[in-house]
Every structure is written in C-alpha cells, then in structure tokens.
Amino acid sequence: MKENKNREVKLPFKETKNIVANALKKYVNKSKKDNEVVLKQNSPEKIAEMLNASSIFENGFSNTKELNNFINIYLENTNHLKNPRYMGHQVAVPHDLSGIPDWIHGTINNPSSLYEMGPAGATLEAFMINWMLSQLGWFRGKSLYDFKKLQNNGSGILTHGGSIANMTALSAARSNIAPESWEKGNPKDLVVIGPSTSHYSIVRALSIMGMGKDSFIPVPVDKNEVIITTELENVYTKIKNEGKRVMAVVANACATSTGLFDPIEEMASFCKKNSLWFHVDGAHGAVALLSPVHKLKVKGIEDADSIIWDAHKMLRVPSLCTAVLFKKQEHMWNSFHQKGSYVFHENEVIGMDSMPFTIECTKSALGTKLFWS
Amino acid sequence: MKENKNREVKLPFKETKNIVANALKKYVNKSKKDNEVVLKQNSPEKIAEMLNASSIFENGFSNTKELNNFINIYLENTNHLKNPRYMGHQVAVPHDLSGIPDWIHGTINNPSSLYEMGPAGATLEAFMINWMLSQLGWFRGKSLYDFKKLQNNGSGILTHGGSIANMTALSAARSNIAPESWEKGNPKDLVVIGPSTSHYSIVRALSIMGMGKDSFIPVPVDKNEVIITTELENVYTKIKNEGKRVMAVVANACATSTGLFDPIEEMASFCKKNSLWFHVDGAHGAVALLSPVHKLKVKGIEDADSIIWDAHKMLRVPSLCTAVLFKKQEHMWNSFHQKGSYVFHENEVIGMDSMPFTIECTKSALGTKLFWS
Missing domain, CATH: 3.40.640.10 (Type I PLP-dependent aspartate aminotransferase-like (Major domain))
Known part of the structure; x- marks a missing residue:
C-alpha cells in the first residue's frame, strides 16, 4: 500500500502470532469475569490516538512493543461480549475458538463462491x-x-x-x-x-x-x-x-x-x-x-x-x-x-x-x- | 449446536492455536514455491470424506491428530494464491499476516456497524x-x-x-x-x-x-x-x-x-x-x-x-x-x-x-x- 517500503512487515509470523495469541487468550479469560468492564466509552479520536494509528499505518509494526501496545489498546476498546453482564445487541457471543476459521480464511483467502x-x-x-x-x-x-x-x-x-x-x-x-x-x-x-x-x-x-x-x-x-x-x-x-x-x-x-x-x-x-x-x-x-x-x-x-x-x-x-x-x-x-x-x-x-x-x-x-x- | 455435548471443544486454545499456526506457516512457505501444485481438483464428496466432516461435526476435534489431519487436508484442497504460477480469479494474494485481523475479529466478534x-x-x-x-x-x-x-x-x-x-x-x-x-x-x-x-x-x-x-x-x-x-x-x-x-x-x-x-x-x-x-x-x-x-x-x-x-x-x-x-x-x-x-x-x-x-x-x-x- 502507498508504495511505502516502510510498511512492510518487520515482525515475523512467529512473533506476531505469539503476541496476538497471548493477548487474545488473556482477553477471553478476562472477558468472562463479571467484575470486568463490558464496554469502555472512549471517543474515536482518542482511540485512534491511543492506537498510534497514523504512525503504524505509515510504518508498520517496528517492534514487539508497538504490536503489544496496539493489540492491548484495541482489545480494551471493544465490547466484551463474553462478559456475563453483557446486554448489548443481538450478535453471537462467539465460542472461544471461533477466531480460528477466520484466521485460516484470512491467511489463504479462498472465497467459497466459486x-x-x-x-x-x-x-x-x-x-x-x-x-x-x-x-x-x-x-x-x-x-x-x-x-x-x-x-x-x-x-x-x-x-x-x-x-x-x-x-x-x-x-x-x-x-x-x-x-x-x-x-x-x-x-x-x-x-x-x-x-x-x-x-x-x-x-x-x-x-x-x-x-x-x-x-x-x-x-x-x-x-x-x-x-x-x-x-x-x-x-x-x-x-x-x-x-x-x-x-x-x-x-x-x-x-x-x-x-x-x-x-x-x-x-x-x-x-x-x-x-x-x-x-x-x-x-x-x-x-x-x-x-x-x-x-x-x-x-x-x-x-x-x-x-x-x-x-x-x-x-x-x-x-x-x-x-x-x-x-x-x-x-x-x-x-x-x-x-x-x-x-x-x-x-x-x-x-x-x-x-x-x-x-x-x-x-x-x-x-x-x-x-x- | 444440536445440544450435543460431544461437540464441545476438547482441545484447549493453546494446542489448537499451535497446530493451526504451524500448518498455516508451512502452507504459506510451501505455497510460494513454484514447483508446488496450485490447485488440486478433488470432488466435494471426496473432500468431505477426507476431512472426516460428519464425524468432526458431530463430535468436535477429540485429539491433536484429528485436528492436524483436518487442517492439512483442508489446506491441501485450496487454491494456492501465493504460488508464482497462480493465474486464477482476481482476488487478493493476501500478505502473509493478513489472517491476523480476521483472527482477532473472529475471537471478539465486534461488528463495526454500530x-x-x-x-x-x-x-x-x-x-x-x-x-x-x-x-x-x-x-x-x-x-x-x-x-x-x-x-x-x-x-x-x-x-x-x-x-x-x-x-x-x-x-x-x-x-x-x-x-x-x-x-x-x-x-x-x-x-x-x-x-x-x-x-x-x-x-x-x-x-x-x-x-x-x-x-x-x-x-x-x-x-x-x-x-x-x-x-x-x-x-x-x-x-x-x-x-x-x-x-x-x-x-x-x-x-x-x-x-x-x-x-x-x-x-x-x-x-x-x-x-x-x-x-x-x-x-x-x-x-x-x-x-x-x-x-x-x-x-x-x-x-x-x-x-x-x-x-x-x-x-x-x-x-x-x-x-x-x-x-x-x-x-x-x-x-x-x-x-x-x-x-x-x-x-x-x-x-x-x-x-x-x-x-x-x-x-x-x-x-x-x-x-x-
């Protein structure tokens, strides 16, 4: 994108996968506890700033610290559907491993329509x-x-x-x-x-x-x-x-x-x-x-x-x-x-x-x- | 689904994640080699049978061997877009980490429309x-x-x-x-x-x-x-x-x-x-x-x-x-x-x-x- 060499991924698959997996696992476990917050109400401007969106979009993730920060802020600013006190809109409370088939699809990108x-x-x-x-x-x-x-x-x-x-x-x-x-x-x-x-x-x-x-x-x-x-x-x-x-x-x-x-x-x-x-x-x-x-x-x-x-x-x-x-x-x-x-x-x-x-x-x-x- | 207790996931997150991650990594690397097959033409009946779809759908993945077999058969029966000789339909050859945001979405299920x-x-x-x-x-x-x-x-x-x-x-x-x-x-x-x-x-x-x-x-x-x-x-x-x-x-x-x-x-x-x-x-x-x-x-x-x-x-x-x-x-x-x-x-x-x-x-x-x- 943008013919910007900086945006190339600098973190290899293994590191990225481990950081994301740890964050997701922590998220899932934490979400299920009813003393946790279901939804934080930050403004989009604040979320974009906290995510450091501009810099990451321009330069990609340069190091593990940046990715760690991004994924944690991202997950924090979500609606925690697995929380027992969740009473929001009617979409699935997904089961714990429901991200896996999406991960497979996203990696191989095989549309099923043909x-x-x-x-x-x-x-x-x-x-x-x-x-x-x-x-x-x-x-x-x-x-x-x-x-x-x-x-x-x-x-x-x-x-x-x-x-x-x-x-x-x-x-x-x-x-x-x-x-x-x-x-x-x-x-x-x-x-x-x-x-x-x-x-x-x-x-x-x-x-x-x-x-x-x-x-x-x-x-x-x-x-x-x-x-x-x-x-x-x-x-x-x-x-x-x-x-x-x-x-x-x-x-x-x-x-x-x-x-x-x-x-x-x-x-x-x-x-x-x-x-x-x-x-x-x-x-x-x-x-x-x-x-x-x-x-x-x-x-x-x-x-x-x-x-x-x-x-x-x-x-x-x-x-x-x-x-x-x-x-x-x-x-x-x-x-x-x-x-x-x-x-x-x-x-x-x-x-x-x-x-x-x-x-x-x-x-x-x-x-x-x-x-x- | 089907109120069938058997379908509950028997493999924990860590094991599932590791098996899928290894298979995806192998897939990505293999796909990029131009001496590999771009697309195998199996019939849907044969694929369903090889995947052991009925049994897995009824009972879930009981052990690592079953999951390993499933993911490998699944990936084998895909169109390998990253292969240099790929000349198929016009969808993205996704970058190597493009499955990660799908994985995050699939785990937390936060629709962005509201x-x-x-x-x-x-x-x-x-x-x-x-x-x-x-x-x-x-x-x-x-x-x-x-x-x-x-x-x-x-x-x-x-x-x-x-x-x-x-x-x-x-x-x-x-x-x-x-x-x-x-x-x-x-x-x-x-x-x-x-x-x-x-x-x-x-x-x-x-x-x-x-x-x-x-x-x-x-x-x-x-x-x-x-x-x-x-x-x-x-x-x-x-x-x-x-x-x-x-x-x-x-x-x-x-x-x-x-x-x-x-x-x-x-x-x-x-x-x-x-x-x-x-x-x-x-x-x-x-x-x-x-x-x-x-x-x-x-x-x-x-x-x-x-x-x-x-x-x-x-x-x-x-x-x-x-x-x-x-x-x-x-x-x-x-x-x-x-x-x-x-x-x-x-x-x-x-x-x-x-x-x-x-x-x-x-x-x-x-x-x-x-x-x-």
Missing part, C-alpha cells in the same frame, strides 16, 4: 447447507456428503448477513410471481404483507428493490407484538379487492425486540390455502429447530417457501454468516435469474459454484466458520 | 475511509484522526464486496434523481448508461433494484473494449429524445477482463456538462491512485460522484472489503433514506454508526482488515 477458488470451503458450505436442510426435512440425500441436486430437495446458500439474506429470499419471491421483472423492472401491483413488527431489513429490502416502502402492508399485532391471524385475513382481502398481488407473506421467528414467534403453522396454512409465498424471517429464531423443547415454536416452518437463519446470532459464529433456505431448489436458482419459469430436470448437474445465487460475487469462507462453531 | 458494538474497529474503519478520501482530494480534515463531518467533505463506507458496493452507489444515485422512489417505488423512466463491458454486477444491481436489465443502456466499445466517448454522446442524445432520464453514467476503472481503463476525465466532463451522476467502478483499478506512475490512468476520478474500490483485490486484504466513496457526503446519507432532499448543516453531529449507510445491518470489522494489510 468451487475452483476454494474447494475445501465450498465443500463445507454445501455440507452445512445439507445439515440445515435436513433440520427442516428438506433434504433428500442419503448422507450430508450428498451434494447432488436431487428431486424434491430443498436448497440454500450462505450469505453475508440477515439483511442481504432477506433481500435474496424476497428476490426469489419476486421472480416467482413476476419473472419478467428481472428484465423489465417491477410491475406496480406487488405488495408484501407481514406483522407491523417485521425487522426493518424487510421494508428496507423492498425499498432497495425499487418497490418502495409503501409496498409493505403491515398487519396489526397484539399486545405482545405478535401478528393477529384474523387481521392477516382482513388485510389480504382488502388488498386483493384493491387489485394488488401478494408477492410474499412474511413472519417473524422471532421478533427482534421481543423474542416472540408469530404463529407459523397458522400462517403457513393461510398461505397454502391462498397459494401465497411464505417467507419466514428466522434470523434469530430458526435455531429453535435444534431444540426438542423449543422446536414447537417454529412448528409449520417446513411449509415455508423461504427461510433465513443467522448463524452469527445463536450458533456462536462471528459475524457474518446467514443461511437462505428454499423448500424448492428451483426457487434459489431463480433468485437472480432472468426467467422464473425454470423447469427442473433430474439429470441436470448443477455445479458447486454458489456465485449465481447470492448478491455477492466473491464471498468469504462462510461454511468453514459455521462448521467450526 | 460504534458501541465495536469502538476500536469502527475507529479504524473511519480512519481508513479518511485515508481513501484523502487520496481523492475529498478529505477536508487536518489529520486522518478528524472524524467530524466537515463542510465539503467526501464520505465513505466499507461493505462486503464490490457487488454490494455498486448497488449502494446506484441506490444513492437513484435517491438523488428520484427521491420519491424509496417510498413509492421506481419511476419508469430511469436508465443507466455505461460501456457494454461493464461488470455484470452493475446490470445485476439494476435488476435487483427493480429497474430491470433493460434499464441499462450499453455504449459501444472499441476493439480494446474501452468506451467510445462519441458513442456515449450519441446514446445520451437518443435516450433523452425517448424521454428517459439518466440516473447514472458508469465507467470501468478498469474493465474486469482486459484491465483497461475507460477515459475517466472525458467521461467526467461529459457528465458535468450534462449534470449527470458519474459512477466509477474502480473495484480493480482505483488502486492506481496510490502509484505516481499509474495515477494518470484514473485522472479525473476526483470529479466522480461515487466510486467503489475493492481492498480485497490489489490491497492484499482477504475477501471481503470494499469501499464506497462519495464526493458529497450527503449522498451517502441519502443512499438508503426516504428523502433525497437532505440539507447539510455544519453543526449537525453525525455519529460513527455506519449501519444506516450500508445494505448490511451487522458488518464485520472490515476497517481493521484494511488497516492491517
């Missing part, structure tokens, strides 16, 4: 998707090593975060109802309905997708902020009478602010009855699938058309890592394709390249992070 | 954005530690990859010409013009944004696949006569397949003359700004309205890390806002939270990766 650019990473992504699909009953293979696209299989993809994941699923829903929109642009009569407490990324996705915020029709919720199913019926009847088409019905599983689940099963059967696309925003709560006790909360989720599931929330994976899952695999293939009229042929061999199915072109090795955690 | 969730990471992101802006002459602060929003300052944001970055810039362009679209949806008369050799993510972004592929009007290129400026004029006149409005003019800096730059300066003055938004896709080539020799190739880039710049290409940063930069800071604030009519007040204090300005809600600590590389 098989030939990262065979091992792409393999673990496909493996983890099979595992997630099998939790939903959407996997038809004999073992998780079965990467062929089988008849009636579901499909899925890992992507950088829930917002992008919701947009991916909604794009597939749009391709399904209005395949011409990929070339011609949106028709004007599409709307999405869901609880007024839907995550802001749903409405935002619709705005980015050029449908406008007004294309989201909120359904009233009860005092617990859970959707009222009878109101869903009322809203649907009303917009149908207005000549609008429903692109998708969205459910919270669970709501971001309350942690409560919409009645998935009721909503699923409502969608089935009316032939509507059912999208479950399970960023936080799809993880309930893994618990014999809490599984009941997402009963009916297997009848959804699309689901998103953040691994960087309850699966201990550092940000970002979100799965978008489709009951019908052809819907994934249509997300970003020109025609929604794709017909599935059993003999067609679809490769391991995930690039056509995500908003990103290059991706990180998200599957390895998820596998490891 | 200041209080990752003060140190957010600080380094703001610092790096200031540095990038200063390369363009778009920074008005006295030092790179100046994080205030100054009059006539540019602004910018780091995001997960070039595709998302192009979409962010194009969203800002849409907010500028049609601020009502955020609530009401796209007007029907917007088009984007650029060389027919534009990266596929541009046209794809327009389709995702609900404008349709047809809203991209390709301009003919010469035999080197560089835009013909007179043709740009012709295309513009034609679409103006058809009653269409130009949302943005896009330039390649450089083109993905050839590495050649469109005539940025000529295109910039064309856009200025006609009051059109000028977007430079500098994913690959904005890095020329750092070279006294190659800087000429992007002459005029400082007259763009928006630029994207991938750090995970020529800046040695592992994927993903892309900057979206705006000449006028208010354009960034408008990217995902309801109204494009924002008026800049000098005294307004805009916080360090980057979340409102990116497609992602949660982000990784992208600034730290860039700072370190």
Whole structure:
C-alpha cells in the first residue's frame, strides 16, 4: 500500500502470532469475569490516538512493543461480549475458538463462491447447507456428503448477513410471481404483507428493490407484538379487492425486540390455502429447530417457501454468516435469474459454484466458520 | 449446536492455536514455491470424506491428530494464491499476516456497524475511509484522526464486496434523481448508461433494484473494449429524445477482463456538462491512485460522484472489503433514506454508526482488515 517500503512487515509470523495469541487468550479469560468492564466509552479520536494509528499505518509494526501496545489498546476498546453482564445487541457471543476459521480464511483467502477458488470451503458450505436442510426435512440425500441436486430437495446458500439474506429470499419471491421483472423492472401491483413488527431489513429490502416502502402492508399485532391471524385475513382481502398481488407473506421467528414467534403453522396454512409465498424471517429464531423443547415454536416452518437463519446470532459464529433456505431448489436458482419459469430436470448437474445465487460475487469462507462453531 | 455435548471443544486454545499456526506457516512457505501444485481438483464428496466432516461435526476435534489431519487436508484442497504460477480469479494474494485481523475479529466478534458494538474497529474503519478520501482530494480534515463531518467533505463506507458496493452507489444515485422512489417505488423512466463491458454486477444491481436489465443502456466499445466517448454522446442524445432520464453514467476503472481503463476525465466532463451522476467502478483499478506512475490512468476520478474500490483485490486484504466513496457526503446519507432532499448543516453531529449507510445491518470489522494489510 502507498508504495511505502516502510510498511512492510518487520515482525515475523512467529512473533506476531505469539503476541496476538497471548493477548487474545488473556482477553477471553478476562472477558468472562463479571467484575470486568463490558464496554469502555472512549471517543474515536482518542482511540485512534491511543492506537498510534497514523504512525503504524505509515510504518508498520517496528517492534514487539508497538504490536503489544496496539493489540492491548484495541482489545480494551471493544465490547466484551463474553462478559456475563453483557446486554448489548443481538450478535453471537462467539465460542472461544471461533477466531480460528477466520484466521485460516484470512491467511489463504479462498472465497467459497466459486468451487475452483476454494474447494475445501465450498465443500463445507454445501455440507452445512445439507445439515440445515435436513433440520427442516428438506433434504433428500442419503448422507450430508450428498451434494447432488436431487428431486424434491430443498436448497440454500450462505450469505453475508440477515439483511442481504432477506433481500435474496424476497428476490426469489419476486421472480416467482413476476419473472419478467428481472428484465423489465417491477410491475406496480406487488405488495408484501407481514406483522407491523417485521425487522426493518424487510421494508428496507423492498425499498432497495425499487418497490418502495409503501409496498409493505403491515398487519396489526397484539399486545405482545405478535401478528393477529384474523387481521392477516382482513388485510389480504382488502388488498386483493384493491387489485394488488401478494408477492410474499412474511413472519417473524422471532421478533427482534421481543423474542416472540408469530404463529407459523397458522400462517403457513393461510398461505397454502391462498397459494401465497411464505417467507419466514428466522434470523434469530430458526435455531429453535435444534431444540426438542423449543422446536414447537417454529412448528409449520417446513411449509415455508423461504427461510433465513443467522448463524452469527445463536450458533456462536462471528459475524457474518446467514443461511437462505428454499423448500424448492428451483426457487434459489431463480433468485437472480432472468426467467422464473425454470423447469427442473433430474439429470441436470448443477455445479458447486454458489456465485449465481447470492448478491455477492466473491464471498468469504462462510461454511468453514459455521462448521467450526 | 444440536445440544450435543460431544461437540464441545476438547482441545484447549493453546494446542489448537499451535497446530493451526504451524500448518498455516508451512502452507504459506510451501505455497510460494513454484514447483508446488496450485490447485488440486478433488470432488466435494471426496473432500468431505477426507476431512472426516460428519464425524468432526458431530463430535468436535477429540485429539491433536484429528485436528492436524483436518487442517492439512483442508489446506491441501485450496487454491494456492501465493504460488508464482497462480493465474486464477482476481482476488487478493493476501500478505502473509493478513489472517491476523480476521483472527482477532473472529475471537471478539465486534461488528463495526454500530460504534458501541465495536469502538476500536469502527475507529479504524473511519480512519481508513479518511485515508481513501484523502487520496481523492475529498478529505477536508487536518489529520486522518478528524472524524467530524466537515463542510465539503467526501464520505465513505466499507461493505462486503464490490457487488454490494455498486448497488449502494446506484441506490444513492437513484435517491438523488428520484427521491420519491424509496417510498413509492421506481419511476419508469430511469436508465443507466455505461460501456457494454461493464461488470455484470452493475446490470445485476439494476435488476435487483427493480429497474430491470433493460434499464441499462450499453455504449459501444472499441476493439480494446474501452468506451467510445462519441458513442456515449450519441446514446445520451437518443435516450433523452425517448424521454428517459439518466440516473447514472458508469465507467470501468478498469474493465474486469482486459484491465483497461475507460477515459475517466472525458467521461467526467461529459457528465458535468450534462449534470449527470458519474459512477466509477474502480473495484480493480482505483488502486492506481496510490502509484505516481499509474495515477494518470484514473485522472479525473476526483470529479466522480461515487466510486467503489475493492481492498480485497490489489490491497492484499482477504475477501471481503470494499469501499464506497462519495464526493458529497450527503449522498451517502441519502443512499438508503426516504428523502433525497437532505440539507447539510455544519453543526449537525453525525455519529460513527455506519449501519444506516450500508445494505448490511451487522458488518464485520472490515476497517481493521484494511488497516492491517
């Protein structure tokens, strides 16, 4: 960078690795003690100064003292998620070794979006998707090593975060109802309905997708902020009478602010009855699938058309890592394709390249992070 | 995961770290030798089996032998970017220590999109954005530690990859010409013009944004696949006569397949003359700004309205890390806002939270990766 020879690393791998490892280990142990500070509130100006950012950026780390100082100041000025008193935003409290797969990715830089650019990473992504699909009953293979696209299989993809994941699923829903929109642009009569407490990324996705915020029709919720199913019926009847088409019905599983689940099963059967696309925003709560006790909360989720599931929330994976899952695999293939009229042929061999199915072109090795955690 | 006690980590941090560090070091050294294999072509089924993925996923790493085997098989089945004979896709050949900031992020999981969730990471992101802006002459602060929003300052944001970055810039362009679209949806008369050799993510972004592929009007290129400026004029006149409005003019800096730059300066003055938004896709080539020799190739880039710049290409940063930069800071604030009519007040204090300005809600600590590389 900057064609500045000074910036070349002066510390060898071994020294750097040891200093960072010691600092991280100390950090992890200290963070877990509840008499430690969760978050220090320094200004960015002060942090930059304490880090000695300008000098280090210009000259690199010249000696172990400089690196030691940097890493300690850096770690001090973080939010200590492992602290038992941590009550901040809803991202994973990562498990103690969750940095390792990130370290591997950062060293080898094999994006998993093209098989030939990262065979091992792409393999673990496909493996983890099979595992997630099998939790939903959407996997038809004999073992998780079965990467062929089988008849009636579901499909899925890992992507950088829930917002992008919701947009991916909604794009597939749009391709399904209005395949011409990929070339011609949106028709004007599409709307999405869901609880007024839907995550802001749903409405935002619709705005980015050029449908406008007004294309989201909120359904009233009860005092617990859970959707009222009878109101869903009322809203649907009303917009149908207005000549609008429903692109998708969205459910919270669970709501971001309350942690409560919409009645998935009721909503699923409502969608089935009316032939509507059912999208479950399970960023936080799809993880309930893994618990014999809490599984009941997402009963009916297997009848959804699309689901998103953040691994960087309850699966201990550092940000970002979100799965978008489709009951019908052809819907994934249509997300970003020109025609929604794709017909599935059993003999067609679809490769391991995930690039056509995500908003990103290059991706990180998200599957390895998820596998490891 | 899976409430399976077996999956708990049985190897302590120290042992895991040592095994991974040794394997990575060996990998880096071996990769640099040109008599080594760049890429082995195993099938995903075979890789999964060799990795012993099912058993490890169920039971965790039980002993050092298992971890050793896993990491070595994993690294063997990667694309060895550091090999001198590597001729694959255009992502960074990362520098030897580029895994370290990823390791730190993965351990502490401090997303930089909300200041209080990752003060140190957010600080380094703001610092790096200031540095990038200063390369363009778009920074008005006295030092790179100046994080205030100054009059006539540019602004910018780091995001997960070039595709998302192009979409962010194009969203800002849409907010500028049609601020009502955020609530009401796209007007029907917007088009984007650029060389027919534009990266596929541009046209794809327009389709995702609900404008349709047809809203991209390709301009003919010469035999080197560089835009013909007179043709740009012709295309513009034609679409103006058809009653269409130009949302943005896009330039390649450089083109993905050839590495050649469109005539940025000529295109910039064309856009200025006609009051059109000028977007430079500098994913690959904005890095020329750092070279006294190659800087000429992007002459005029400082007259763009928006630029994207991938750090995970020529800046040695592992994927993903892309900057979206705006000449006028208010354009960034408008990217995902309801109204494009924002008026800049000098005294307004805009916080360090980057979340409102990116497609992602949660982000990784992208600034730290860039700072370190």
